[in-house]
Amino acid sequence: xxxxxxxxxxxxxxxxxxxxxxxxxxxxxxxxxxxxxxxxxxxxxxxxxxxxxxxxxxxxxxxxxxxxxxxxxxxxxxxxxxxxxxxxxxxxxxxxxxxxxxxxxxxxxxxxxxxxxxxxxxxxxxxxxxxxxxxxxxxxxxxxxxxxxxxxxxxxxxxxxxxxxxxxxxxxxxxxxxxxxxxxxxxxxxxxxxxxxxxxxxxxxxxxxxxxxxxxxxxxxxxxxxxxxxxxxxxxxxxxxxxxxxxxxxxxxxxxxxxxxxxxxxxxxxxxxxxxxxxxxxxxxxxxxxxxxxxxxxxxxxxxxxxxxxxxxxxxxxxxxxxxxxxxxxxxxxxxxxxxxxxxxxxxxxxxxxxxxxxxxxxxxxxxxxxxxxxxxxxxxxxxxxxxxxxxxxxxxxxxxxx
Numbered sequence: 001x002x003x004x005x006x007x008x009x010x011x012x013x014x015x016x017x018x019x020x021x022x023x024x025x026x027x028x029x030x031x032x033x034x035x036x037x038x039x040x041x042x043x044x045x046x047x048x049x050x051x052x053x054x055x056x057x058x059x060x061x062x063x064x065x066x067x068x069x070x071x072x073x074x075x076x077x078x079x080x081x082x083x084x085x086x087x088x089x090x091x092x093x094x095x096x097x098x099x100x101x102x103x104x105x106x107x108x109x110x111x112x113x114x115x116x117x118x119x120x121x122x123x124x125x126x127x128x129x130x131x132x133x134x135x136x137x138x139x140x141x142x143x144x145x146x147x148x149x150x151x152x153x154x155x156x157x158x159x160x161x162x163x164x165x166x167x168x169x170x171x172x173x174x175x176x177x178x179x180x181x182x183x184x185x186x187x188x189x190x191x192x193x194x195x196x197x198x199x200x201x202x203x204x205x206x207x208x209x210x211x212x213x214x215x216x217x218x219x220x221x222x223x224x225x226x227x228x229x230x231x232x233x234x235x236x237x238x239x240x241x242x243x244x245x246x247x248x249x250x251x252x253x254x255x256x257x258x259x260x261x262x263x264x265x266x267x268x269x270x271x272x273x274x275x276x277x278x279x280x281x282x283x284x285x286x287x288x289x290x291x292x293x294x295x296x297x298x299x300x301x302x303x304x305x306x307x308x309x310x311x312x313x314x315x316x317x318x319x320x321x322x323x324x325x326x327x328x329x330x331x332x333x334x335x336x337x338x339x340x341x342x343x344x345x346x347x348x349x350x351x352x353x354x355x356x357x358x359x360x361x362x363x364x365x366x367x368x369x370x371x372x373x374x375x376x377x378x379x380x381x382x383x384x385x386x387x388x389x390x391x392x393x394x395x396x397x398x399x400x401x402x403x
Contacts, residue, residue, distance in 0.1 A: 002080055004087040010076050011091060015069050023060070024053040024183065025163050028156060033061055035148055040115055040125040044132050045152035046261035046286050047205070048197055050183050051128040054152060055101050058126060062099045068092050071103035082110035099124045106131060112142035119146055131205060132259050153261075153316055154287045155181030157309070157401040168398040170380050177305050180289020194293050198222075205260045206253075217244050218253055225263055225283050227295040230304030232280035233265075261286050264315060269322035269333050282323055284311045302379075303348035306397060307331055310346050310377055313401055328357075330365035343374045350381040350394060359385070359392070366390060375400075 027050065031041050045051055052071070059067055070088070072080060085108075092100070100118060105111045106129040118125055132151075155163060157176050163186060166172045179186060185193050202222055207215045220242050225233070235250035244250055257263050263286070268279040285291040288305055314321055314334055318341075324330040334342040345362045347354060362374045374392040383394035 002077065002084050002087070004090060006076065007070075007080075007084065007087055008091050010074060011068065011070055014071055014074070015067075018052070018056055018069055021053065021056055023057055024050065025155070025159060026057065027054060027152070028159060029150060029152065030054075031058070031148070031150060036124055036126060038119075038146075040119055040127060040143060040147045042147050042149045043126070043128045043152055044149070044261075045128075045130065046154070047130045047201060048182055048184060049152050049154045049261075051130075051152055052103060053183070055103065055126060055128060059099075059101060062124070066096060066098040067101060068095065068097035068099070069101045069103075072107045073104035080108055082108065082114070085114045097123075100126070102127045104129055116142050116146065130260065131209070132261060151316075153181070153312065155183060155186070156313065156316065157398070160186070161402075168402045170396070170398060173309075173379070173398045173401070177288050177302075177309060178292055180287040180292070182287060182289060185289060191293055194290050198226075198290060198294050201260050201262050206256045210256050212253075212256075214244075217242060221250070221253055222257060222262070223294060225257070226285050226291050229283060229285050229288075229291055230301070230307040231283065233283050234280045264311070266311070266321055266323055269324045284308045284315075286312070288312075303346070306348055306377070306379065307346040309397065310344065310400070314342075314344075324361075324365045324368065326364050326368060328361040328364040330361045333365060333369070340369045340371055343369065343371055345374065345376045346378075346397075347376065348379050350376060350378050350383075362392060 031043075035041070043051055043054060055069070059069070068091075100123050102125070105115075105127050115125055115127065157168075157173065160166075160176045160179075160181055161168060161172060163183070164172075179189075182194065182197070202219055203215070206212060206218060212218055221238065221244070224238065224242065235247045235254065238244070239247050239250050254263075254265060258265060264284045265281040266284065267276040267281050270276050270279065285308060288308060291305070291308070310332065311321070314332060318334055318336055320335045322333040322335070324333050330343055331346045332342065332344040333340060334344070343362060343365045345358050347358050350358060358376060362376065366372070366374055372390050374390070376392060376394045377397050377400050378394060380396050381394050382396055382399075385392040385394065
């Protein structure tokens with residue numbers, strides 16, 4: 001239980017602090033204001049990717065005197081529970097608020113019941129959260145048909161260019177790969193911020209939230225994963241390599257880490273769900289600046305980083321992504337509404353040494369899916385290859401990412 005006066009004090013402190021916050025860069029994703037008139041808008045994404053800034057940008061479209069903002073990820077609200085919503089309600093009524101903006105509301109058990117109530121009372125509700133699985137779990141119960149979900153990520157390459165006032169080129173793409181897209185880090189370039197963010201995600205969003213007892217092994221696993229972006233992994237092999245007790249533990253930790261948005265695990269394509277589960281998966285990090293800083297690899301694989309970058313671009317548009325392997329690997333199979341939309345191969349450089357290998361993997365996928373177009377993305381090659389009525393476009397990554 002928290003006293004009403006304590007909640008009101010937090011509300012006033014946070015709103016004053018948020019007003020001082022800079023509006024920042026207009027994001028590529030911006031929600032429709034019409035749609036949130038009758039539905040709760042749920043914005044989820046990794047910590048520090050700009051969710052609070054997006055909330056502030058949204059607030060500019062409403063009467064400031066009728067806005068209630070509250071971030072539940074505050075030490076003063078650690079004991080907030082479902083019964084305290086009654087006290088919050090009185091504050092909302094007394095202030096005359098009509099527009100409710102809540103940060104990290106999923107930390108309060110039973111929050112979805114309260115939000116359903118506020119929607120029934122005709123409030124405009126916008127919520128952010130940094131845990132994908134928690135949000136999706138509750139949304140499927142109490143808020144069915146009453147919510148719109150959006151994901152926010154660190155700055156894309158396009159947003160990075162706008163933020164830094166740069167033009168697309170090989171040089172700026174390499175800079176983006178090194179720096180990544182976390183807004184505050186791009187402002188300060190203080191590496192300690194990224195180190196602290198990585199530790200916050202591991203400790204607060206996984207160890208504390210899921211009651212992990214062996215935090216050191218989890219940290220070793222996370223460091224291994226971020227050092228091996230673009231590589232295939234299996235839980236069984238990592239269990240042995242990192243001396244973790246059981247394969248089921250590693251699989252659970254994969255799920256927890258993915259729910260924080262820190263990593264994505266891409267399956268090998270198969271029409272059988274069971275086969276997908278036993279095959280290796282490829283791991284990608286949410287941000288390459290974070291990967292470059294945290295990675296334990298002495299020599300980072302620039303080709304794998306480019307592949308990670310292309311994955312992030314695809315992930316923001318479509319979550320149904322696979323890799324393909326049939327005696328030749330194709331890096332990305334993108335599927336929408338049950339239909340293949342893109343077959344993509346990624347290589348740092350296309351030359352006489354690797355041309356046939358890269359073409360072979362792409363051809364295998366094109367044959368398998370009976371698809372007539374393919375894409376090879378490189379750092380700077382540009383070409384068109386036509387063979388047997390099939391077309392393969394070779395595109396520089398900086399052009400592909402800005403199309």
